[in-house]
Amino acid sequence: MEAGMNDSPLVIDVTGINKHFGDKHVVKDLALQVRRGEIFGFLGPNGSGKTTSIRMLCGLLTPDSGQGTCLGLDVLRESAAIKRQVGYMTQKFSLWDDLTIGENLDFVARMFGMERRREAVDRALEELGLAGRRSQLAGTLSGGWKQRLALASCLLHRPRLLLLDEPTAGVDPKARRDFWEEIHRLSAAGITVLVSTHYMDEAERCHRLAYIAYGTLLASGTAEQVVAAQGLHTREISGASLHGLGEALRGLPGVDLVASFGNVLHVSGRDEARLQASLEAFLQGKPLEMAVVPASLEDAFIHLMQGSPDPFQG
Numbered sequence: 271m272e273a274g275m276n277d278s279p280l281v282i283d284v285t286g287i288n289k290h291f292g293d294k295h296v297v298k299d300l301a302l303q304v305r306r307g308e309i310f311g312f313l314g315p316n317g318s319g320k321t322t323s324i325r326m327l328c329g330l331l332t333p334d335s336g337q338g339t340c341l342g343l344d345v346l347r348e349s350a351a352i353k354r355q356v357g358y359m360t361q362k363f364s365l366w367d368d369l370t371i372g373e374n375l376d377f378v379a380r381m382f383g384m385e386r387r388r389e390a391v392d393r394a395l396e397e398l399g400l401a402g403r404r405s406q407l408a409g410t411l412s413g414g415w416k417q418r419l420a421l422a423s424c425l426l427h428r429p430r431l432l433l434l435d436e437p438t439a440g441v442d443p444k445a446r447r448d449f450w451e452e453i454h455r456l457s458a459a460g461i462t463v464l465v466s467t468h469y470m471d472e473a474e475r476c477h478r479l480a481y482i483a484y485g486t487l488l489a490s491g492t493a494e495q496v497v498a499a500q501g502l503h504t505r506e507i508s509g510a511s512l513h514g515l516g517e518a519l520r521g522l523p524g525v526d527l528v529a530s531f532g533n534v535l536h537v538s539g540r541d542e543a544r545l546q547a548s549l550e551a552f553l554q555g556k557p558l559e560m561a562v563v564p565a566s567l568e569d570a571f572i573h574l575m576q577g578s579p580d581p582f583q584g
């Protein structure tokens with residue numbers, strides 16, 4: 271978290287939030303506090319309730335139970351007012367391909383019933399570096415520029431809270447980096463950002479993050495805190511042939527998880543002495559090397575995931 275952010279007012283402050291769809295309990299007792307200007311990441315497997323949580327926080331979906339505020343407004347009773355004050359970028363943001371960039375923004379401004387639309391559209395174009403492309407058809411933009419336009423649309427009505435649902439899915443690395451620079455600029459200007467992602471590098475760019483699996487928030491904090499809370503000790507195994515090694519290592523005493531990272535394996539466990547003893551015995555005489563490395567955020571997430579069986583399966 272940035273220096274001083276601990277004193278910033280809470281923009282999201284909810285507890286005991288629940289949501290069911292039929293007999294599926296998809297968000298369970300969610301408690302979340304996010305401060306002004308913070309970039310807060312939501313991570314977790316598909317179907318774990320990230321989108322549903324975001325939709326409840328921005329007033330698009332009413333929780334079955336719970337309490338709290340978003341932007342100082344009651345999440346159960348004042349959802350319409352919340353909706354007007356947040357910017358929400360959905361997973362499959364939609365633009366009108368056969369309208370120009372300027373027309374797309376003007377259309378959104380009309381939907382929000384904004385006054386001085388021209389001014390707002392000009393400002394949005396300027397702020398996101400789209401001014402030179404005002405007359406270009408949205409359908410001709412690359413993925414990265416489309417996403418930039420979608421972000422500009424969400425910002426038109428000057429929201430104080432941005433909710434971004436997997437905003438960079440399918441966008442190339444350069445465009446993803448630019449997008450995150452923009453998110454950090456917005457954060458520095460006091461806009462709070464709640465963002466869901468499956469990318470580890472993006473998780474590390476958040477001030478704080480939460481890991482959700484099957485509706486339950488399993489961990490939250492800075493990336494360092496989330497990793498530390500898992501209490502993992504990690505060894506990196508490298509060598510000429512790692513083929514089949516993962517399977518052989520899983521199940522050894524002291525080995526809680528094995529994860530491949532390119533040409534190396536991360537082998538982790540909570541009991542360092544048992545992990546070390548098992549690996550030393552296993553590796554003896556084999557053309558493999560072992561090094562002590564810090565557990566990564568991905569190791570921590572895999573560990574969290576392993577401890578959380580999918581209640582909707584079998």
Ligand SMILES: Nc1ncnc2c1ncn2[C@@H]1O[C@H](COP(=O)(O)OP(=O)(O)OP(=O)(O)O)[C@@H](O)[C@H]1O
Nearest residue numbers: 291292294296314315316317318319320321322323
């Ligand atoms: N409107 C709905 N009606 C019924 N079930 C729903 C509805 N919306 C979501 N669900 C179910 O709720 C669960 C949580 O879905 P949600 O989209 O919130 O997960 P997610 O974490 O955002 O997943 P992903 O990473 O795939 O986007 C899933 O099992 C999903 O099928």
